[in-house]
Amino acid sequence: MRIDAVELFHVAMPLISPWRTAYGEDYTVESVLVRIEGEGRYAWAESSPLAAPCYSPEWAGGIFAVLKKWLAPAVVGKSISSGDDLQAKLGHFKGNSFAKAALDNAWxxxxxxxxxxxxxxxxxxxxxxxxxxADFGVCDSINELLDDIGRAVDDGYKRVKLKFRPGWDIEMLRAVRNRFPTQTFHIDCNSGYRISDLEMFCRIDDFQLAMIEQPLQYDDLVDHARLQETITTPICLDESICSVDRAVMALDLGSCQWINIKPARVGGLTNALKIHDLAKAAGVPCWVGGMLESAVGLQIMIALSMLDNFTYPADIFPSARFYTDDVGKPEVAISRRSDGSPIVRASEAPGIGCEPDAKLLEKVTVAHARIEPS
Ligand SMILES: [Mg+2]
Incomplete structure (x- = not known):
């Protein structure tokens, strides 16, 4: 198809309450929404690296600038036959996975x-x-967290993910495991530790976690392989898998036993599909993670999560979890299996069946650009 225009919206979407992780606190989710036009049709997509370069080296203002100046002009006016073709047209630009994902997902x-x-x-x-x-950030107190988990368990959630950082660590985990001895839990360290913390990770083996997500540096594979050799709890990589090449290296090195695939972090759906297939061939299961996207980004993650090597419940939450009025409509809601456990359903509409509400989009947009063929 020929790409006739790309429109970019850098948005700041206010959260109901701050999101606390090992890298800090977010009060709004900064994201880039993309509207792409071609063949007389249009589509919306999203890439959400958050406000500051703390989760990864990319950030929303940065990817907006890179998309506007370099990436969108490289595809507008061009005929693009596949996701691979699109990635090839962007291939001479190094890195910038979140920025590339905005266009790749839109394609x-x-x-x-x-x-x-x-x-x-x-x-x-x-x-x-x-x-x-279910997924819980750092709370004001352990009792507050225990109450939150209790509600998720009562609500039928099969697994609960806990953010884990210095000061919110072993003591928290012990209290959680004591209260919920049989529930499936995993922790997400958001690269908050180093291989010098190996002894602490050996102690975590006692808590029978499903996995430890991204314990070490955001760009590391080698120390993760060393850690995985030493501990019995499976390691899941998130931040470290930012491209297909990195996934190949992680699988070769034995750096992880799980991969959290976020389509935005790996450069878009083209690469997400490749990583899914490579991991499947290597016997490494995956699950879909998110970046607190609007319903537009959530629908893209939901579609991806239908593939068969995603065997662990996804980090896909209803719109109402984070937003009083999600900019994407219709909002994402949770459905139930017959046993009451929560599921997400993929839209049966062409594409994703979701786009931003024009008035809400105007309210949350901090920068806008339209790129057409010159
Ligand atoms: Mg993570």
């Missing part, structure tokens, strides 16, 4: 719209529902 959604197919089917998935998990 896939637009292609699905043109083919009048739901995105999940266009990606090769068959089923249209997937399990989703």
């Amino acid at each position: 896939w959604v637009l292609d699905s719209v043109i083919q009048e197919t739901p995105l999940y089917k266009r990606l090769g998935a068959v089923k249209n529902e997937a399990d989703t998990g």
Whole structure:
């Protein structure tokens, strides 16, 4: 298809309450929404690296600038036959996975719209529902966290993810495990530790966690392989897997036993599909993670999560978890299996069946650009 125009919206979406992790606190989610036009149709996509370069080296203001100056002009006016073709046209720009993902995801959604197919089917998935998990950031107190977990367990969540950082660590984990001896838990360290903390990770083996997510540096694979050799709890990599090449290296090195695939972090759906397939071939299961996206980004993650090597409940939450009025409409809601456990359902509309509400978008937009062929 020929890309006729790309429109970029740098948005700051206010959260209901701050999101606390090992890298700090977010009061708004900064993201980039993209509207792409081609073949007389349009589609929306999203890439959300957050406000500051703390989760990864990229940030929303940065990816808006890179998209505006370099990436969007490289694809506008061009005919692009596939996700691989799009990635090749952006290949001479190094890194910038989140920025590339904005265009890559938009290409896939637009292609699905043109083919009048739901995105999940266009990606090769068959089923249209997937399990989703619960996820808790750092709370004001352990009792508050225990109450939150209790509600999630009562609500049928099969697994609970806990943010873990110095000062909110072993003591928290012990209290949680004592209260909930059989529930599936994992912790996410958001690269807050170093290999010198090996002894602490050996102690974590006692808590029978499903996995430890990104314990060490955001760009490390070697120390993770050393840690995985020493501890029995599986390691899951998140931040470290920012491209297909990095996934290949992690699988070769034995740096992890799980991969959290966030389509935005790996450069978009083209690479997410490749990593999913490589991991599957290597016997490494995956699950879909998110960056507190609006419903637009959530629908892209939901479509991806329908693929068969995503075997652990996803970090896909209903719009109402983080937003009083999600800029993407319709909002994402949680459905239930017959046993009451929470699931997400992929949209059966062509593409993702979701786009920003014009008035809300105007309210949250901090910068806008439209790129057309020169
Ligand atoms: Mg993570």
